[in-house]
Amino acid sequence: MMKKHSQGFSLVEVMVGLAIGMLGMIVVMQVLSLTQASNRTTTSGADAQQVGALALYSLERDVRQAGFGFNVPGFLGCELKGFDKNRGEAFDFTFTPVVITQIGADEPDIVEINYGSSAKLAVPTNLTQSMSDTTSTYRVANRFGFTVGDILVGAESGKKCGISQVTGLPAAPDSNAIVHASVASGRYNPAGGLSPAADYTYSTNGKLYNIGPNPVSNVYTVTDRGLEVLSNFTGEIQLVAEGVVDMQADYGVDTNNDNAVDTYLTDPDTNGDGTITDVEWGKVLSIRLGIVARSRNREAGCDATTTLPSWVGGTFNAVEKDSDWQCYRYRVFETTSVLRNMVWRPL
Template sequence: MSIQRKDKGFSLVELMVSVVIGLLAVIFATRLMTDSQKNKEAALGGSDSMQNGMLAMFSISGDAEYAGFGINEPLIAGCDTVLTDSEEFQLAPVQRGGVTVRPLAAAVIENGGAGSDRLSLYAGSSPSGTGIMRLLQDYLGGTQLTVDRRPYGFTQGDVILVAPEKKGGKCSIAQISNDIDLVPAPPADQFVMIGGAGYRFNSGALGDQYRAGAARVFNLGPAASLALRTWSVERGFLRLSATDLAGSGQASQAVADNIVALKAQYGLDTRLGTAFEPETGMRVSTWSTDMIDADGDGVAAGAGDYTRIAALRIAVVARSKNPERPNAATGQCTATPALPTVFATLGADNGNTAPVQVEVAVAGDTVDWRCYRYRVFETIVPLRNAGWRPTSS
């Protein structure tokens, strides 16, 4: 008797079911990996922006806390200043009565509109920056300043500022080139030399003329520690140009990457007359990106207005390092659908704050700005040197 053997195997239906199940498993695994990658990119992007934004804000706010030291004397603050620097650092320009001036002040903001602002923060380093000397003879040019007393506290290499006692004139920055300790005995010891090669802030002349008995000489401290600093954002980098940072007089240095916006506002004390008493404390009455007529003398961005800066409000916008993928269906990025907004909260007596929407697109970047994630950092920094000022008597 023969036994008939039946072949075993998968039927066509069973094979098709297996293929479908396998495809579903592959789709599920792919979706799982894609979602995991998106979550990873979002998490890493948030971490990058957090670190970069914190570094940027820490750096700028540290300068703001020190701003105004040694230059908060009423004759200095806001004075249109002539500065000649061998490394080509330039003070920030401001419009005053239709004329471009370069004020020496604790803070100067160059309004960038919807784009980034430039924020300049200035400070000297001499604890005795009061103008303790007056010109004894007219200065009409040259390399020698004749003063009314022996220049105690002044040292070769120190940066000096000559300011008229009547506001509205120009101030001039230079650098002492003679050794004060080796000058002759009185009365031939009452002079300061500003000529000679090898001095950074020294063109051999002040760039303006000053009358005897009507101008003072201030000591801003050693040249190496004169902190004239300008913060800006260019092509996704926070950059710093500074007199006390080697190689960054004209060419700024990168400080933090993936910073796409910097905005700043003055916090101004607009109290008038006897109500304005900085010695008893400064008070923010209004916020403004542009300098206004804060002292009520009829001139916006006048010298006296810069003595009214009580605080600065600063905002930094950082973005993720890597862009996210566009939506598969539409081809459009939705990581950030709207431009970031800064300064949305109140904080002044009259509550005049208006939110500012900031442009964050980086020049030259071919990726749509909406593909990145952004984080906004804001802070208010009181200018602690604002109320510490000597009298002009």
């Protein structure tokens, strides 16, 4: 009787099995690698998409309100000065709905948006008595809509516009008086009455604007952190959206007085004399905005982007300030926002 011997795999069979297994692992790893790369690309694009959408929404929300209380012809473009006692600092901005500051072709623009918050009539009233000094009580033709705490803007041709705050509304026989005393409740009333004191005393040719208790003057800038907004009234800086690397803007200008935008310009000085007048500011009826957001993750191949992002207003040249700009993915967002308060402004 013959003995049966148990037989296993030969060395060749084992080696062939190992080779097949290793090939299988390589295929699986390659598939996983491609999947992860695809996921990174998708995630990077989605990240930039969210950042850009948030930034544009924040800007549009302010632009829709721009000009409320600032839109009455006569003093648009006036240099507006104020003093905040809480932070002990003077501040200034332009008395107009939107100001675009062009730093240069390779730099992001700066966009300043201004509007009031008065719940009542946002129309200026005439001064009926000249101020003897900067602490003098305002005497006005109509005090309707003014309440304690409201922020005021004094304006007169040939003079700077001055910010103050209502601290008292006397009863008869002083029912036309508006007090702006330097007391605790008058945050924007410095000791001199108006700041700087030498710039202001308004006569009966002047007007007084009521821009409400919580007016807004927001300055949007692009920094290393992303899109930031500075409040001129409080001095606070907030990060709006991280990852925004450029912002460009143009004015929509009505050149033929038909209350419709005819062209887009980087400067509303349409006659080119170097001064933007009240009439020229009044022709700005919209702004065109373009922003570009960058993905958070750097692509290994540094070939994610080969051409600079662009929009209807041109190329986002600030993107290439970073030497590795081609290693990232970008999303461009653009919109045209009508300045409704300028279209509906009183004539």
